[in-house]
Amino acid sequence: MSEDDRTQSEGIQPPQGGDPARPPARSGRFAAGPAAETQAFSESISFDWRLWEQDIRGSKAHARMLRKIGVLDAGELEGILRGLDEIAADIRAGKFPWRPELEDVHMNIEAELTRRVPAGAKLHTGRSRNDQIALDMRLWLRDRIDELTLALRRLQLALAELGGRHRRAVIPGYTHLQRAQPVLFAHHLLAYVEMFERDAGRLADARERANECPLGCGALAGSTLPLDREAVARELGFVDRAGKPRLTRNSMDAVGDRDFVVEFCAAAALLAVHLSRLSEDLILWASAEFGFIRISDAYSTGSSLMPQKRNPDVAELIRGKSGRVIGNLTAMLTLLKGLPMTYNRDLQEDKERLFDSADTVLACVRLMAGMLEQAELNEKACRRAASDPTLLATDLADWLVSRGVPFREAHDVVGRLVACAESLGKPLHRLSAEELAQVDPRLTVEARAVFSLRRALERRRAPGAPSFRNVSLELRRWRSRLRKLLEE
Ligand code: ARG
Numbered sequence: 457m458s459e460d461d462r463t464q465s466e467g468i469q470p471p472q473g474g475d476p477a478r479p480p481a482r483s484g485r486f487a488a489g490p491a492a493e494t495q496a497f498s499e500s501i502s503f504d505w506r507l508w509e510q511d512i513r514g515s516k517a518h519a520r521m522l523r524k525i526g527v528l529d530a531g532e533l534e535g536i537l538r539g540l541d542e543i544a545a546d547i548r549a550g551k552f553p554w555r556p557e558l559e560d561v562h563m564n565i566e567a568e569l570t571r572r573v574p575a576g577a578k579l580h581t582g583r584s585r586n587d588q589i590a591l592d593m594r595l596w597l598r599d600r601i602d603e604l605t606l607a608l609r610r611l612q613l614a615l616a617e618l619g620g621r622h623r624r625a626v627i628p629g630y631t632h633l634q635r636a637q638p639v640l641f642a643h644h645l646l647a648y649v650e651m652f653e654r655d656a657g658r659l660a661d662a663r664e665r666a667n668e669c670p671l672g673c674g675a676l677a678g679s680t681l682p683l684d685r686e687a688v689a690r691e692l693g694f695v696d697r698a699g700k701p702r703l704t705r706n707s708m709d710a711v712g713d714r715d716f717v718v719e720f721c722a723a724a725a726l727l728a729v730h731l732s733r734l735s736e737d738l739i740l741w742a743s744a745e746f747g748f749i750r751i752s753d754a755y756s757t758g759s760s761l762m763p764q765k766r767n768p769d770v771a772e773l774i775r776g777k778s779g780r781v782i783g784n785l786t787a788m789l790t791l792l793k794g795l796p797m798t799y800n801r802d803l804q805e806d807k808e809r810l811f812d813s814a815d816t817v818l819a820c821v822r823l824m825a826g827m828l829e830q831a832e833l834n835e836k837a838c839r840r841a842a843s844d845p846t847l848l849a850t851d852l853a854d855w856l857v858s859r860g861v862p863f864r865e866a867h868d869v870v871g872r873l874v875a876c877a878e879s880l881g882k883p884l885h886r887l888s889a890e891e892l893a894q895v896d897p898r899l900t901v902e903a904r905a906v907f908s909l910r911r912a913l914e915r916r917r918a919p920g921a922p923s924f925r926n927v928s929l930e931l932r933r934w935r936s937r938l939r940k941l942l943e944e
Contacts, residue, residue, distance in 0.1 A: 489557075500804050501554055504561045506811065508547050510595035511561050512540050514588060514671060515569075515579060517691040521684050522581055532575035539573035540565075562588050582683050584675035586711040586799040591671045593810070595692065597720055600814045601663045606942070607818055608656050608727075611825040612649045613938040619645040620931050622833045624924070626842040626909055627748060638847045638912055641748075641838060643922035644737075646930055651730045658723040666716035669694035673707035676798040712798035714788065717810050721785040724813040728781035731820050735775040738827070739768050747837040752830035755823070770827055774820045781816050784809040842909060845884040849874055851906045851915075861898060869896045
């Protein structure tokens with residue numbers, strides 16, 4: 457700090473506690489308070505109170521740093537820390553007097569602190585609500601991502617366990633929702649495990665970028681005081697793997713940036729889309745037409761009119777809730793697109809979108825995991841559907857290929873065979889040797905060996921294909937990996 461800087465910073469008078477009826481954000485500049493309408497319109501305490509824990513954590517770290525650089529003396533720091541702890545206890549006990557006229561969580565806590573501890577009036581030194589809110593949201597989001605990732609791991613495990621309980625169950629795989637080729641039920645479930653794995657990766661990536669400390673960036677241009685940003689970052693866990701503090705590097709960017717919110721909302725939206733698709737599969741499978749699964753009573757509802765109904769409402773709501781999570785992403789992008797540098801009050805609108813996305817996907821992931829943990833597979837119905845011999849038409853074409861027939865020709869031959877079976881009203885695998893030969897002499901009786909599901913699945917051995925062996929290995933790999941991740 458140069459001589460010049462020192463004089464400047466020492467000249468600063470800490471804000472006074474002031475008149476509790478006058479919101480501290482207005483201070484001496486205003487002769488009158490805001491209109492009641494303005495207050496009601498602009499308050500955010502009704503939703504940002506949720507950030508109280510992060511706000512207090514941040515304030516404590518900031519206070520310790522202020523002590524370190526000599527703005528607070530030891531007694532003042534002690535008073536502030538104690539005051540903040542007491543406030544935290546009151547909030548936790550539901551005894552804190554939230555005051556909408558104080559606008560937001562920051563002002564509410566600071567004003568109450570200052571009422572209790574005079575040194576509270578020094579806490580906002582070198583800080584603005586602009587860097588404070590950016591900090592609170594990053595802290596909040598980091599915790600929510602950790603919580604969501606854990607729930608997602610449990611969901612992945614529920615899928616793998618359900619597959620593991622029915623490792624030999626075969627179902628038709630569908631394209632265009634038309635029966636296509638046989639697959640192991642577990643293979644179908646593991647497809648979702650992969651999708652959720654990408655979601656977990658996106659969340660980890662979003663967390664990585666959210667994990668930078670903005671405190672010390674002030675309103676937009678930092679501070680004239682010699683703030684120790686690194687100490688604050690370290691205390692709040694904004695560090696890289698080597699323990700090195702991670703700071704936002706441009707004060708203007710730091711207070712105007714909500715990319716981390718967008719990134720989370722985007723990851724949440726795609727996760728919600730995956731959950732919606734899984735819900736759709738479960739809803740279809742639970743219908744009488746499929747009858748593959750039974751969703752337990754705990755996750756089903758009845759009809760107020762039709763006594764026989766068991767409705768998959770939870771799955772339907774999960775599918776439906778993807779709409780709002782997608783909407784939140786769109787709202788966030790739209791919110792940001794026209795904003796000039798740097799902080800603008802529009803940014804206050806980010807919170808409800810972020811909270812809603814985080815709450816919604818967490819609830820959906822948890823409910824989905826619970827539903828799968830209790831779902832029952834009807835292996836018989838699966839077997840019935842999978843024994844449709846047309847599912848193996850491609851295998852028959854492959855059999856011709858293995859006898860030297862070009863695939864396009866084999867495709868045509870089998871197509872004609874399917875048409876012939878249809879016109880005779882016979883299943884494909886029941887055609888006689890003559891009927892086979894009539895369609896094409898290369899279709900000898902040995903071709904019938906193709907119509908074994910076991911053979912069909914044993915032969916699908918390339919990486920990623922649903923042979924028994926591949927799927928067993930994948931189940932084992934996922935289950936041990938997920939159990940380990942959940943134990944950590
Ligand atoms: N409640 C505000 C928000 O959520 C906090 C920051 C207010 N900053 C300001 N300059 N008015 O964005």
